[in-house]
Amino acid sequence: MTDGFQIVVCGSLVPDPLQTLEPLTTPQGPGLKNELMLPSVLDPWSAHALFEAANLAKQIAGSKVYLVSLGPKAKLQQLMMTVAQKVPFELVAIDGSASGFTDAHEAAAVLAEAVAAIPGLDKNRLLVFGGCASASRDAGVTMQLLCERLAIRDFFAGVDEIKVKPDSSFEVLERIEGGQYQVSVCKGAPAVLAWATGNLPEPPNNPQVGMVNMRGVMPALMKAKPSKVGTGGIAYEKTEVPAQKRATRIVKDVGADQIAAEIVEWIKQ
Amino acid sequence: MKILALFHTQDDGSLPKAALEVLTTAMAIKEQTGGTLAVGILGQGAANAAETVAGCGAESFLTVGSEAVAQARYATDTAAATALIRDSGAELVLAPGTARFARCLPGAAHRTGAQIDTHIVSVKAEGGQVQAQRWFYRQRILGTFSRAARPWIMLADAGVNMPWHGASGAASPKEVAVGFSDADLRTSVTGVRSPAADAQTIKPDAALLFVAGAGWTKKQKDGQFHIAEAGVLIQDFLIKAKSSLGSSKSLVDLQSEGQETLNFMTHMNQVGQTGSTPRHAKGLSACCHGEEPHAVGWRFINERRAINLDPNCGWAQGKADVVYVGDAFEIMAKVNALLS
Ligand SMILES: Cc1cc2nc3c(=O)[nH]c(=O)nc-3n(C[C@H](O)[C@H](O)[C@H](O)COP(=O)(O)OP(=O)(O)OC[C@H]3O[C@@H](n4cnc5c(N)ncnc54)[C@H](O)[C@@H]3O)c2cc1C
Numbered sequence: 283m284t285d286g287f288q289i290v291v292c293g294s295l296v297p298d299p300l301q302t303l304e305p306l307t308t309p310q311g312p313g314l315k316n317e318l319m320l321p322s323v324l325d326p327w328s329a330h331a332l333f334e335a336a337n338l339a340k341q342i343a344g345s346k347v348y349l350v351s352l353g354p355k356a357k358l359q360q361l362m363m364t365v366a367q368k369v370p371f372e373l374v375a376i377d378g379s380a381s382g383f384t385d386a387h388e389a390a391a392v393l394a395e396a397v398a399a400i401p402g403l404d405k406n407r408l409l410v411f412g413g414c415a416s417a418s419r420d421a422g423v424t425m426q427l428l429c430e431r432l433a434i435r436d437f438f439a440g441v442d443e444i445k446v447k448p449d450s451s452f453e454v455l456e457r458i459e460g461g462q463y464q465v466s467v468c469k470g471a472p473a474v475l476a477w478a479t480g481n482l483p484e485p486p487n488n489p490q491v492g493m494v495n496m497r498g499v500m501p502a503l504m505k506a507k508p509s510k511v512g513t514g515g516i517a518y519e520k521t522e523v524p525a526q527k528r529a530t531r532i533v534k535d536v537g538a539d540q541i542a543a544e545i546v547e548w549i550k551q
Numbered sequence: 552m553k554i555l556a557l558f559h560t561q562d563d564g565s566l567p568k569a570a571l572e573v574l575t576t577a578m579a580i581k582e583q584t585g586g587t588l589a590v591g592i593l594g595q596g597a598a599n600a601a602e603t604v605a606g607c608g609a610e611s612f613l614t615v616g617s618e619a620v621a622q623a624r625y626a627t628d629t630a631a632a633t634a635l636i637r638d639s640g641a642e643l644v645l646a647p648g649t650a651r652f653a654r655c656l657p658g659a660a661h662r663t664g665a666q667i668d669t670h671i672v673s674v675k676a677e678g679g680q681v682q683a684q685r686w687f688y689r690q691r692i693l694g695t696f697s698r699a700a701r702p703w704i705m706l707a708d709a710g711v712n713m714p715w716h717g718a719s720g721a722a723s724p725k726e727v728a729v730g731f732s733d734a735d736l737r738t739s740v741t742g743v744r745s746p747a748a749d750a751q752t753i754k755p756d757a758a759l760l761f762v763a764g765a766g767w768t769k770k771q772k773d774g775q776f777h778i779a780e781a782g783v784l785i786q787d788f789l790i791k792a793k794s795s796l797g798s799s800k801s802l803v804d805l806q807s808e809g810q811e812t813l814n815f816m817t818h819m820n821q822v823g824q825t826g827s828t829p830r831h832a833k834g835l836s837a838c839c840h841g842e843e844p845h846a847v848g849w850r851f852i853n854e855r856r857a858i859n860l861d862p863n864c865g866w867a868q869g870k871a872d873v874v875y876v877g878d879a880f881e882i883m884a885k886v887n888a889l890l891s
Contacts (some may be wrong), residue, residue, distance in 0.1 A: 383687060418688055427661050430661035430662065435735060437626075459649065461817075461819045469735055470737075481807065483809075515698060516698055517697050523691065530872065531872055536875075538882045541877055542886045545835065545858075549833070
């Protein structure tokens with residue numbers, strides 16, 4: 283077994299999924315109406331990656347979890363009020379845009395720099411985790427671009443499980459088409475894993491974990507490097523929310539027989 | 552413009568349907584730009600697969616069919632795709648957004664100095680300018696954009712275009728040499744874990760998607776839970792209607808929280824904001840509220856109907872075509888009887 287893993291989780295904030303989003307044009311490219319006011323959450327798939335990282339770190343002595351987050355500093359600070367109570371980690375903050383319209387190539391470059399600059403980083407113990415796609419850009423490319431920039435050869439997409447073996451090799455389950463899993467065995471760290479949902483429920487808030495984390499969070503936010511992540515090489519022509527309201531027909535006070543018959547007829551059409 | 556249609560084979564050596572859909576797009580872009588088209592294929596049986604699309608009118612066929620790409624492994628797939636893109640000299644690379652390519656092509660983009668975009672739902676060329684469309688914020692905002700840098704790699708979503716049909720023939724493919732290193736072989740794909748045939752609930756090619764919500768696991772009008780009965784009704788319906796199965800988040804979350812629920816349901820079934828956004832002609836939901844995040848999961852479902860006890864559920868707010876107000880247990884039992 284290794285001396286433990288250094289698990290670096292990349293994850294940032296996205297608007298709370300229950301918010302209605304309205305695009306608008308800004309001098310920096312497309313944005314969202316009231317973007318800075320929208321309540322945000324930790325990007326769901328990277329949140330799963332963080333919970334899985336903490337779980338793995340708990341099992342393998344000597345492991346440590348880092349959370350590398352690129353987002354507007356003030357919003358990151360707000361986010362940490364909840365996220366820091368979930369699992370133990372050390373925050374590496376980068377002050378920049380978390381917009382879904384920024385270019386993944388630029389985001390990956392900034393993340394790679396931040397990961398490589400973590401003091402005492404040992405590539406032979408390094409596992410980089412992240413979400414398989416963000417709920418903002420939803421491109422699913424950032425983690426591979428990061429993997430290449432860190433010169434790591436092994437990457438896994440849509441991961442739901444990692445099982446580390448006594449010789450430090452590990453088995454990974456990746457989601458593929460049709461509800462199936464591709465099963466792979468990797469010789470060991472370093473590797474990059476982009477997570478899907480994993481298997482763990484969201485941990486309950488733990489104020490003690492929160493207190494310990496917050497000691498590192500505030501200094502990390504203070505020294506967050508500003509970065510100019512933008513739309514890069516993308517020239518946006520238009521961003522819109524296409525009208526999708528349907529004229530819903532509500533069928534009520536009708537017997538189950540009649541409803542069933544109508545449904546079956548519709549299915550068979 | 553030099554266009555490369557980049558594909559991979561499946562385990563049986565054939566091309567996936569999503570590849571043939573991309574071929575349709577690539578041929579249209581070739582036409583619109585007066586460009587040239589190359590077809591590149593990696594994976595087991597690549598050369599034979601090239602013959603099956605020989606009639607598409609591509610100027611050249613390039614393959615990497617070596618043993619190393621018999622497995623869908625990131626490192627070797629990335630190296631092979633990089634070699635194909637470089638050899639083709641392509642400015643525009645069009646590829647299907649399959650799990651295999653979604654995994655490796657971003658890596659190939661980095662190595663070839665290319666830009667990459669995924670989940671493309673439309674590509675058009677007008678006056679020499681190529682324009683693409685994709686959704687941002689998980690199917691909530693549609694963006695139209697272009698990039699000036701080349702090469703530009705685009706992964707198209709499946710189910711958007713008609714698959715190409717045409718003659719097979721002699722493609723005379725060129726096998727492109729790839730220098731795989733030992734470091735590329737640190738990972739071995741050891742297999743595929745599929746649900747048992749009768750538990751295979753996710754069927755991307757099904758005409759109908761049935762989405763179950765947490766209501767199936769709630770106390771019903773007699774004050775009791777009917778979870779086992781719900782399971783039987785749903786599984787019976789899936790078989791009889793040849794339907795794919797989706798789930799709301801709340802329903803699958805119950806499982807990871809250790810509560811009694813439908814045991815054939817996993818996170819892979821979840822649709823929506825943090826689930827999938829499948830494409831099916833029709834969708835029927837039952838016992839699910841259908842609020843905004845869930846509507847996201849239904850973005851690409853053409854005809855939508857819902858069964859809910861609550862006439863004011865989210866579906867009724869302009870999201871479904873029809874909402875049946877009634878008890879899903881009763882209605883689905885009768886639907887199953889009629890389908891027998
Ligand atoms: C970060 C984040 C991400 C999210 N991502 C997703 C996502 O990807 N997908 C998703 O679905 N949700 C997602 N949600 C959750 C979403 O907000 C809703 O909570 C969830 O979709 C509700 O699930 P439901 O409709 O199954 O359950 P409920 O809201 O509990 O609705 C149950 C429904 O069943 C009906 N019912 C009960 N019994 C019967 C009966 N006998 N006959 C007919 N109807 C009956 C009730 O009237 C009710 O409308 C997300 C939330 C957050 C915060």
